[in-house]
Amino acid sequence: MKKHILTGTLTALLTLGGLSVPALAGPEDVVVENAWSRASIGMNRPGAAYMTIRNTGDEPVTLIGLTTPLAMMPEIHETKTNAEGVSSMSPAGEIVIAPGESIALEPGGLHAMLMRLQEPMTEGDTFPLTLLFDDGGEVTVEVPILSIAARGPED
Amino acid sequence: MQRRAILGYGAAGAGAVALMLFVGWWQVDGPGGPEPIGQRPVALTAMDFRLTDHEGNAVGPETLIGRPTMAFFGFTYCPDVCPTTLSDISGWLDDLGDEADEMNVVFITVDPERDTVETMAEYVGYFHPAIRGWTGPEEQIARVADGFHATYERVPTESGDYTMNHSASVFLFAASGRFVTMIDYHEPREFAVPKIRRALEEETEGAT
Numbered sequence: 058m059k060k061h062i063l064t065g066t067l068t069a070l071l072t073l074g075g076l077s078v079p080a081l082a083g084p085e086d087v088v089v090e091n092a093w094s095r096a097s098i099g100m101n102r103p104g105a106a107y108m109t110i111r112n113t114g115d116e117p118v119t120l121i122g123l124t125t126p127l128a129m130m131p132e133i134h135e136t137k138t139n140a141e142g143v144s145s146m147s148p149a150g151e152i153v154i155a156p157g158e159s160i161a162l163e164p165g166g167l168h169a170m171l172m173r174l175q176e177p178m179t180e181g182d183t184f185p186l187t188l189l190f191d192d193g194g195e196v197t198v199e200v201p202i203l204s205i206a207a208r209g210p211e212d
Numbered sequence: 213m214q215r216r217a218i219l220g221y222g223a224a225g226a227g228a229v230a231l232m233l234f235v236g237w238w239q240v241d242g243p244g245g246p247e248p249i250g251q252r253p254v255a256l257t258a259m260d261f262r263l264t265d266h267e268g269n270a271v272g273p274e275t276l277i278g279r280p281t282m283a284f285f286g287f288t289y290c291p292d293v294c295p296t297t298l299s300d301i302s303g304w305l306d307d308l309g310d311e312a313d314e315m316n317v318v319f320i321t322v323d324p325e326r327d328t329v330e331t332m333a334e335y336v337g338y339f340h341p342a343i344r345g346w347t348g349p350e351e352q353i354a355r356v357a358d359g360f361h362a363t364y365e366r367v368p369t370e371s372g373d374y375t376m377n378h379s380a381s382v383f384l385f386a387a388s389g390r391f392v393t394m395i396d397y398h399e400p401r402e403f404a405v406p407k408i409r410r411a412l413e414e415e416t417e418g419a420t
Contacts, residue, residue, distance in 0.1 A: 095295055098288070098334060103371075105291040130371050136292050138397045141251070143363055144293045144380035148370070164296035165397060171291075172371040205338040206299040 086114025091210040092200045097178035104171035104178050106200050111159035119191040120152040127184040130172035136165050178202045251361035256389035259359035263348035266333040280411045281316040281385040285378050287323035288335040293380050302340035307405050317342045322364035322378045324353055386414035
């Protein structure tokens with residue numbers, strides 16, 4: 058009995074914690090932090106966005122895709138650099154985030170690749186980016202657009 | 213007596229050979245040598261290529277001799293690695309302050325089809341003013357990559373475009389043109405500025 062009350066309290070706390078995040082909607086266990094992107098030159102080049110995605114729940118969550126009005130083909134890509142120092146980029150596929158774990162989308166690793174931009178990414182603007190999960194859940198974040206030379210969310 | 217002397221010379225000779233081997237190992241593969249994995253570039257003085265900088269000037273390896281050089285490959289349609297490298301370099305140059313004025317900093321495209329002189333001019337304009345953008349005909353880019361022992365490859369993407377896989381290291385040369393070391397893409401960034409200083413110091417030591 059006592060144990061049940063404790064579990065219930067914990068669940069309520071986690072739920073509250075989940076609701077207080079900048080995400081607009083979606084699975085309350087997913088917290089997105091430090092989202093940022095770089096301004097683009099025109100619309101011909103792909104853009105990239107970065108963030109930390111944290112799973113505060115008790116079950117794994119699986120990120121299966123992205124949507125945004127900014128780009129027709131947003132996709133999670135991963136940059137890899139081999140022993141010879143050669144960098145290459147490829148779609149990362151589905152990403153499972155274990156309970157209590159987080160994944161970092163950061164320069165030189167995983168990133169939200171924004172292909173076929175619908176408009177230029179202008180420094181100072183923001184755009185909505187929706188993360189799609191395999192259970193049908195969605196989380197939308199507003200991603201600030203920083204300078205083309207930005208190095209991180211603080212720049 | 214005589215035999216002992218010969219033995220002595222023999223031992224000294226063997227010792228000298230061992231020392232030379234050790235010195236060679238130290239300078240080439242050992243802690244005295246450049247750390248990075250992969251192939252090292254030849255000296256700039258041994259390279260031969262003709263490119264155009266982002267202001268339309270004809271440039272080649274000889275343009276870089278006389279000042280230490282930081283050079284790297286990329287392309288302006290690169291969403292992740294290239295802007296990251298360019299902004300890292302801009303940060304290192306800010307850290308170096310006046311010292312950086314003594315350096316050549318060159319961004320060489322591996323995608324000359326899309327990276328024209330005008331494109332390079334616009335792109336480098338967003339980063340540190342010391343960074344020069346070089347482009348040129350594909351066969352000349354291939355010659356640069358040969359000299360650097362760098363690689364690049366055109367890869368189609370699902371969106372119908374293409375992207376470029378390429379060497380992402382930053383190469384450092386002394387003012388003499390001699391290759392000093394490289395900064396690997398995944399190397400902790402706090403090692404970068406001391407490495408650049410090493411290339412700058414080679415100049416004042418009058419590197420051979």
